[in-house]
Amino acid sequence: MKEINILVLDDEKVFRKEIKEFLDGEGFSVLTAERPSEAFSILSENHIDILILDLRLPEMDGLQVLTKVKEEYPDIEVIMITGHGDMDAVINAMRMGAIEFFPKPFRLLDMRAAIQRTKRYIALNEQLKEINQTYSLVSKDLIESIGTEIIGNSFGIRQVVDLMGKVAKTDNTSVLITGESGTGKELVARGIHYLSSRKKSYFYAVNCSAIPDTLFESEFFGHKKGAFTGANEDKAGWFEVANGGTLFLDEVVEMQPAMQSKLLRVLEDRKIRRIGSSVDIPVDVRIIAATNQDINKLIEDGKFRGDLYYRLNSFQIHIPPLRERKEDIPILFDYYVKHISTRMGKKINQVDPFIVKAMMSYNFPGNIREMRNMVERAIILSEGGRLTMKNFSGLIAPADSTPTTGVIGEEIFDLDLIEKIVIMKALERTGYKKTKAAQLLNITRQALDRRLEKYDINL
Numbered sequence: 001m002k003e004i005n006i007l008v009l010d011d012e013k014v015f016r017k018e019i020k021e022f023l024d025g026e027g028f029s030v031l032t033a034e035r036p037s038e039a040f041s042i043l044s045e046n047h048i049d050i051l052i053l054d055l056r057l058p059e060m061d062g063l064q065v066l067t068k069v070k071e072e073y074p075d076i077e078v079i080m081i082t083g084h085g086d087m088d089a090v091i092n093a094m095r096m097g098a099i100e101f102f103p104k105p106f107r108l109l110d111m112r113a114a115i116q117r118t119k120r121y122i123a124l125n126e127q128l129k130e131i132n133q134t135y136s137l138v139s140k141d142l143i144e145s146i147g148t149e150i151i152g153n154s155f156g157i158r159q160v161v162d163l164m165g166k167v168a169k170t171d172n173t174s175v176l177i178t179g180e181s182g183t184g185k186e187l188v189a190r191g192i193h194y195l196s197s198r199k200k201s202y203f204y205a206v207n208c209s210a211i212p213d214t215l216f217e218s219e220f221f222g223h224k225k226g227a228f229t230g231a232n233e234d235k236a237g238w239f240e241v242a243n244g245g246t247l248f249l250d251e252v253v254e255m256q257p258a259m260q261s262k263l264l265r266v267l268e269d270r271k272i273r274r275i276g277s278s279v280d281i282p283v284d285v286r287i288i289a290a291t292n293q294d295i296n297k298l299i300e301d302g303k304f305r306g307d308l309y310y311r312l313n314s315f316q317i318h319i320p321p322l323r324e325r326k327e328d329i330p331i332l333f334d335y336y337v338k339h340i341s342t343r344m345g346k347k348i349n350q351v352d353p354f355i356v357k358a359m360m361s362y363n364f365p366g367n368i369r370e371m372r373n374m375v376e377r378a379i380i381l382s383e384g385g386r387l388t389m390k391n392f393s394g395l396i397a398p399a400d401s402t403p404t405t406g407v408i409g410e411e412i413f414d415l416d417l418i419e420k421i422v423i424m425k426a427l428e429r430t431g432y433k434k435t436k437a438a439q440l441l442n443i444t445r446q447a448l449d450r451r452l453e454k455y456d457i458n459l
């Protein structure tokens with residue numbers, strides 16, 4: 001742990017001397033100040049981790065000093081020293097972010113224990129900050145808005161984040177985000193919204209595959225009371241709700257052809273009309289659409305309108321699958337282990353290096369979502385602070401972690417291991433559809449289930 005620098009601000013000379021001698025003797029580096037002005041000049045020139053602050057001071061009181069310190073040096077932890085009967089001030093100080101308080105007189109040993117606690121807290125905070133800064137490609141503000149970080153270091157993901165920032169500078173340009181399931185399409189869409197001038201209005205996400213055909217039109221455009229049976233009152237549609245903001249259309253290719261035409265018209269005219277109404281309502285919405293399907297093929301097959309595609313595709317962002325940016329795998333793994341274990345309050349201090357090795361040769365059909373779920377499950381299963389291959393049942397141990405029996409060099413002779421590898425390959429090829437995988441393996445579905453159980457492969 002790094003050295004801790006302490007500043008003591010107290011107008012009592014004897015107290016300053018006594019506490020400095022004691023804390024120096026405990027190995028801390030200690031500076032002292034008699035008045036707030038002196039303390040602020042020390043703070044401006046030195047790195048201080050902990051401020052021990054008396055409540056009653058000349059020039060300004062301790063609470064005012066606390067407010068100023070928290071504003072100007074938010075990372076400094078403050079331990080308040082109070083007199084007896086200052087309970088209101090203590091409550092205020094704690095509310096304003098003081099970490100501990102001590103009524104005078106107190107035992108120096110108790111102060112040492114409080115500093116040790118604060119030291120551990122500072123170390124934990126720095127660790128968290130490190131996690132947050134490591135390979136996060138977006139700013140702290142954006143992380144707060146979109147609710148998570150965008151982690152990675154590959155050319156592919158850097159390019160995605162770069163395009164996200166560029167298109168966010170435009171106001172109306174429609175965006176089409178393509179990429180397999182779990183690659184982060186919604187995350188990128190949120191990023192565009194919160195980086196853009198529309199960030200103060202709604203980001204409204206709609207999963208087009210989840211809306212029954214009969215409800216599509218009223219959900220998007222709203223309706224007037226009495227427009228159809230069940231329309232008991234006037235209702236705004238999503239275009240109106242998201243007015244001024246961004247409408248994210250996930251799985252856009254699932255829209256019925258009639259709705260596709262209506263969406264195209266809105267994109268062209270920038271106005272909508274509620275069902276049953278004759279009044280046009282202007283809408284100012286950026287559309288971000290996403291799909292994990294081959295949209296060109298759907299156009300060829302007549303399932304998606306080419307003209308709508310060209311309209312949506314003013315700007316395209318393709319997110320490559322995780323298997324095509326393998327250098328992100330160790331980074332994401334590291335991030336999720338730290339992040340999830342901290343969230344669960346479960347300490348992981350030993351990680352089997354074969355896990356990342358196995359992940360590097362795994363295809364991740366479910367991309368980052370699959371990685372996150374895999375790590376979460378493994379941390380739940382882990383025991384004694386150790387993360388081992390046993391906790392990752394879907395992963396095949398790399399050849400050099402398997403027992404020497406059954407393996408010579410690159411060649412595998414262990415029948416069970418061969419069977420497991422072939423089953424995993426068949427599952428990967430068929431997008432983890434068990435019935436199709438069983439057909440490919442030329443066995444029955446029940447036989448596949450038995451083998452999945454035997455090899456402890458959980459899907």
Ligand SMILES: Nc1ncnc2c1ncn2[C@@H]1O[C@H](COP(=O)(O)OP(=O)(O)OP(=O)(O)O)[C@@H](O)[C@H]1O
Nearest residue numbers: 148149150151181182183184185186187292368369
């Ligand atoms: N680069 C990344 N860094 C950190 N987390 C990520 C990254 N990309 C995706 N995720 C996480 O992976 C999960 C899946 O992301 P998201 O829902 O955006 O994917 P999607 O492509 O929209 O999936 P689907 O096509 O199934 O809707 C989310 O929890 C998201 O936070």
